[in-house]
Amino acid sequence: MTSFETFLSTYGLIVVVVGTFFEGETVLVLAGLAAHRGYLPLPAVVGAGFVGTILGDQLYFLIGRWRGEAVLARHPDWRPRVARAQAFLERHHVLFILGFRVLYGLRTISPFAVGTSNVRFRRFLALDALTAILWSAGIALLGYSVGKGAETLLGEVRRFELWLFAGLAA
Numbered sequence: 001m002t003s004f005e006t007f008l009s010t011y012g013l014i015v016v017v018v019g020t021f022f023e024g025e026t027v028l029v030l031a032g033l034a035a036h037r038g039y040l041p042l043p044a045v046v047g048a049g050f051v052g053t054i055l056g057d058q059l060y061f062l063i064g065r066w067r068g069e070a071v072l073a074r075h076p077d078w079r080p081r082v083a084r085a086q087a088f089l090e091r092h093h094v095l096f097i098l099g100f101r102v103l104y105g106l107r108t109i110s111p112f113a114v115g116t117s118n119v120r121f122r123r124f125l126a127l128d129a130l131t132a133i134l135w136s137a138g139i140a141l142l143g144y145s146v147g148k149g150a151e152t153l154l155g156e157v158r159r160f161e162l163w164l165f166a167g168l169a170a
Contacts, residue, residue: 097119
């Protein structure tokens with residue numbers, strides 16, 4: 001195995017957990033591609049994506065619950081985004097929790113905003129877990145499909161592999 005393959009096989013799932021903890025789409029697409037290439041097992045990629053994203057969401061929720069006002073006092077530029085999230089949350093909290101993952105610019109601030117609301121932790125956890133597993137599977141499968149498509153177009157992808165990973169990362 002080359003050093004790139006060794007790195008992916010050894011640290012790939014850890015990178016997926018850490019990357020999805022903070023944001024994740026790009027990391028999870030690349031991990032799906034790595035799964036297609038045989039470096040990582042696809043179910044483990046989906047699981048790692050789920051773990052990272054659910055841990056990040058729950059942490060942001062708890063920060064909002066316990067320290068929301070103090071955080072907003074230190075970051076007043078967050079107030080408009082939190083206010084937008086809270087306005088939608090008040091009208092449609094289930095729909096908001098199920099859909100915030102696809103709202104550009106609100107992905108990481110949303111769990112924080114939910115934490116500042118009266119939504120119970122267990123309710124948030126249940127709805128968030130449902131969307132986290134669907135999101136993880138969907139994004140990982142997208143990366144897997146990119147690999148399959150590249151292989152169809154380019155034939156043996158191995159010689160283009162690093163370029164493909166670099167292009168997706170960029």
